Amino acid sequence: MFDLSGKRALVTGASGGIGREIAKALAAAGATVALSGTRVGALEDTAKEIGKDCPILPANLSKLDEVDKLVPAAEAAMGGVDILVNNAGMTRDNLFMRMKDEEWDDVIAVNLTAAFHLNRAVLRGMMKARWGRIIGISSVVGVMGNPGQGNYAASKAGLIGMNKALAYEVASRNITVNSIAPGFIASAMTDELNDKQRDAILSTVPAGRLGTAQEVAGCTVFLASDSAAYITGHTLNVNGGMAML
């Protein structure tokens, strides 16, 4: 049902928890997956777990010259890019009154500007192929806001708005552009929370548990598949009911 055989995917942030599961799930559905991230060792581990030939394309997305080499490198390695998953993201949390310009700029650069450059770069191939899938991993924070994350919220809301505008432009070419907004997902970061912090978070989640990276990855496979061909400009909320939108 969600067969991606013959499709070629590029996943950014594939060394991290959610990105790694997205890459694994796309590969399990049959896609060839190019892995991008900053930590080569972690990317190699992901490739090993996948067990298929995965191009490894290290890139620091805060540097635009590295961003702009990424899609050409993926196209050279795989012959094209049919599926782009903009998953890479970072945080530099601070209260507004204390937020430094660099904290704002760094987060916008990686979470939003890099995604813009990558989206623009894959369009030519997708327009010619008359098929494409662009998926942005946003956040519930981009939809709901969160104190201490003005920069992150702006970047993640920006991703949703950008993807909607692009979805309009390319819908007639069978290219869909969607976003996924995960809520609290179990990760190395949430493992460090103490019981009190964890209980406070879970009290806001009707499902009563954290989500898993696999649950985000499954949504990515769905949106990349032909089953989701008529879904575009959508934001899929994967949050255990904490924000029913």
Add this chain to the structure above:
Amino acid sequence: MSDVADRVRKIVVEHLNVDAEKVTEKASFIDDLGADSLDQVELVMAFEEEFSVEIPDDAAESIQTFGDAVAFLTKATS
């Protein structure tokens, strides 16, 4: 009819799915041949590949008709 014009016409006919007779010197891609703004971008991309040239954005905007395209590409490839 020049070789350039034939090659441009072939791209326009294929891309916009129009009859070759309609692709006249003064035919506007958008007003006469049913192109939208995205079609126009794609036509320029196709011209770039067919003729192995780069068409800068300001030049691309000036290419509104079949005649414009032939003139630009004739000059660019001469």
